[in-house]
Every structure is written in C-alpha cells, then in structure tokens.
Amino acid sequence: MSAPVRRPGGRSAAVLTSIRYAVEELVRERGAEKVTIPLVAERAGVNPTSVYRRWGDAATMLNDIATYRLDPERELPHTGDLRADLITWAREIVEHYRKPINAALLRSGSASAGEEETECLRNRRTEGLAIVGEPAALSADELIDGLIGPLVYRVIYLPWTLDDELPVRLVDKLLRA
Secondary structure (H helix, E strand, O other), X not given: OOOOOOOOOHXXXXXXXXXXXXXXXXXXXXXXXXOOHHHHHHHHOOOXXXXXXXXXXHHHHHHHHHHOOOOOXXXXXXXXXXXXXXXXHHHXXXXXXXXXXXXXXXHHHHHOOOOOOOHXXXXXXXXXXXXXXXXXXXXXXXXXXXXXXXXXXXXXHOHHHOOOOHHHHHHHHHHXX
16 A cells, blocks of 8 residues: 655645735734734644644734745846846845835834744845855845845835835945944
8 A cells, every 4th residue: 555645735725825814904904913823723724723823922923924925935136147136136125025014014024023033034045045046255144134124124124215226226226234
C-alpha cells in the first residue's frame, strides 16, 4: 500500500485563504486593534484552535497577514544593475503598502512585535541580500537602515509621502553612503 499523496494547497490552503480574507475584512470594518483570533475564526468559518495553532496570538497573525502578498518566493529583480534592482524592489514595497489594508496590518503587527524580529523584516533582509548578491555590496543592516527602515517609517507615520520617486531618492542616498 502506498502512502497517500499530499495535494499542493488543499484544505489547509483554503483555510489559510479564508483566514486572510477574514482578517482583511475585520481590519477594514473595525480597525486592527479590535481584531481578535475568535472574531477571525468565526468570520473565516474555522475553529479558533486552527488560528492559534498557526499564529499563537493576534499580533503575530496580523504581522504575517500584512506581509503575505510580498511572497518571499517571488521573482526578485536581477538585471545586473544594483541601483535599478534596488529601486524596482523598493517600488514594489511602496506599492504594496500604499494599499490602506496592508499599511493598517503592518502598523498593528509592528506595534506589538516586541523584541523579536518580525517575519516581514526577515523576509526583506533575505530579499535585499539576494538582490545585492555576493560579494555583498551592502550589508543587511545597511539595506534595512537605509532603505526598508525609511519606507516602513513612512508607511506608519507619513503615508501621504509614499510617492513614486521615494525609492529613487532612498536608493541613491544609500549607494552614496
């Protein structure tokens, strides 16, 4: 007798999708600070233990949901022109967080992140190092401090300043440093 073949996605993917939609709807309706795991589970039509098992708490869930569209497995820019690649990457991040729901989720997830590095930060660090390549022209900390930090700061505190030229200005400043 052969082992059962696992379907890619399947029920767990459907559950995850329904949870993500539920979180987004609830944040739009009530604000991120009022989203709880029991509310999400009820809206998604799943048992709260399914949500707790994956995330543990609402802050972790919100942070993860905020970043899921920036899939860490997606194709990253790799043209051989570091400046162009960093600008393309930063523009993708800006476009993602110009969407009010993504910004709201980032704000709520970041506010309660504590002292642990968030999944969002880990993913951006990994992506940045993949873009700069080996030998690294910039360190992960230089990328975070010079590019990601200012972008996230503006998403949280100055969202109206997320213009199309911001990535160009930040990348040029980073590369001059």
